[in-house]
Amino acid sequence: MKKKIINILLLLVACMGYGQEYKYYTSTxxxxxxxxxxxxxxxxxxxxQAKGSINIIDVNNDTLSEESGVFEFDTRPxxxxxxxxxxxWLEGPSSGSTFGLGGYTITINESLDSYYEIKKGNDGTLFGALYFEKRDLSEINEIECNGLNLNATSSVAASDIIEWQYSFDGNLETINNSQNKSSVFxxxxxxAVNFSENTGKTIFFRYKLVGDVFxxxxxxxxxxxxxxxxxVFPQETKCAYTNDGSFRIDLKRGLYSNEKLAIILYRKNDFTDEFDIILDQNLNITTLEKIDETxxxxxxxxxxPKGIYKLKYQTGKKGSDISPDDISWNSLIPVDLEIKSSEAVTFSITAHADKTCFEVNDGFIELKANGESGRTFFYQLQxxxxxxxxxxNGGWxxxxxxxxxxxINSLSKARYTIKVRDSNSNPCYAKE
Known part of the structure; x- marks a missing residue:
């Protein structure tokens, strides 16, 4: 029994840690x-007697580095x-004995995910500095059209920040007006970088601190x-009784080469009046029809089918997944859309008469049809x-x-059946 419990615990730990990879960033x-x-x-x-030394020591008391600089360690310093x-001393009463020139130690509390400290002498001389941050390398960061708020960690005060910097295409630059700010937008x-022309590329951000650590x-x-x-322009159903409506969506620009369009349709629930039914979706649209330059x-x-809908759309990187359950859909403002049905084909007999003489076929029936505007009508007589x-034309x-x-003229005595349809390419019929 104990063996089974241990196996289960190990499985839980493995599942909880899946997808996360931590590094311990240290700048000294x-x-x-x-x-x-x-x-x-x-x-x-x-x-x-002895030159000075540097030691960065981890939780196991092992030396991680004997130099200052920028590191990403696998174990926590x-x-x-x-x-x-x-x-x-070479002379005097203490000849042969040694004396130290001093030094300093910066200790990182093991409960902290970030830490910053500078060391100074009694006269204010800057000795050195350290910035530490535990990093989750599985974390995915994006900058999109709403912009981006960059925030320093809680261990850093605004007065500690010399400036914010960005690196793009291998060039490191200072962000304008970013001095002494714990947050920049x-x-x-x-x-300075034209983001819309560089979608899919990567930009890097960091801040520089007093003591020249980053x-x-x-x-x-x-x-x-x-x-x-x-x-969004709806297209009604072709007939009153068919479920063949559609729509088109017109946008002000095309898709970039590395971009795709995702659309989800929500249909109104007739029982709850909520838009909780994802009726249809197309999450991998890679081309748009160009109507004109805009x-x-x-x-x-x-x-x-006919109904009341809400539509949401967004773009993403081609080749990436945009799940219908992704949280990104929640912040999007839906577009209202109603698909109507075509007007039903109906007809009525406005007048009729039996034939007036045994040998004369002079009976008649007068019809009037109604339906979708712009269509003409046909009848079939049996x-x-x-x-x-x-x-x-098959009697139509x-x-x-x-x-x-x-x-309809020249009718003799008989039992007649009349059917009516319209001129649609896929004809709509009057219901019998």
Whole structure:
């Protein structure tokens, strides 16, 4: 039983840690010479016993580095120790004995994920500095059209920050007006880098601190702003009883070569009045139809029933996943859309008469049809269940009168059935 419990615990730990990879970023400086050369200026005469040293020590008391600089360690550092060296007296009453030149230690509390400290002498001389930050390398950062707020860690005061910097295409530059600020805003549309022309590329940000130490360069993928919307234009169903509606969406620009468009449709729930039904989705649209220089179109390919909808769209990097459950959809303002059905085809018999004489076929029926504007109408006449004029368009004859009316003449005594349809390419029929 104990073995099973241990296996389960190990599995839980493995699952909890999956996808996370931590590094321990450490930036250190030292401004005091480690040569111990000032031993020669001592009075009485002295010489160098030992030069100074640097040790960055981890939680296991192992030395991670014997130099200052910028590092990303696999184990957590706890102490940054700097010794200025030692001297040995060559004369006087203490001849042969040694004395140290001092040093300093910066200790990182093991409960902290970030830490910054500078060391100074009693006279204000800057000895050195350390900045530490625990980094989750699995973290994905993006900068998109709403811009980006960059924030220093809580261990750093605004007065400690000399400036913020960015690196793009290998060039390191200072961000304008970023001195002594614990937070800076990166305006997507007003920055030294033209973000809209560099989507998919990576830009790095960091801040420089008093003591010439730095925060880590953090990478941000440049994500394009979704194209501005011109409008969504519904297309009603072809017939009153069909579920073949659609729509088109017009945008103000096309898609970049590394960009895709994702669209989700939400349909109104007839029972709750909530838009909680994702009726359809297209998450991998890679091309738009160019109408002109400022209009780019996508026509929905799947057929839709009549109803009230809300549409959301966004763009992302081609080849990446945009799940319908992604939190990014929550902040998007939906576009209202209603797909209506075409007007139903109906007809009525406005007048009729039986034949007036045994040997004369002078009965008639007058019809009036209604339906979708702009369409004409046809009728089919069956006499005792036999289609009349079947050799002409299957017996479908056009209405010939004004205002969608027609008269069927020369009728003899019989039982007649009439069907009516419109002129749509896929005809719509009057319901019997």
């Amino acid at each position: 400086t030292n401004f005091i010479s480690l040569s111990a050369s000032n031993c020669y200026g001592a009075n009485p005469l002295a010489t160098i 706890v102490n940054y120790k700097v010794s200025f060296g030692s001297c040995r 990166i305006d997507y549309d007003n920055f 925060s880590p360069l953090k990478a941000y993928t440049i994500i394009s702003c979704s194209p501005p919307l011109i409008g 209009t780019y179109r996508h026509s929905w390919t799947n057929t839709l 006499r005792d269940n036999i289609i009349q004029n079947a050799g002409t 004859l056009p209405f010939t009168g004004a205002n969608n009316t027609t008269t």
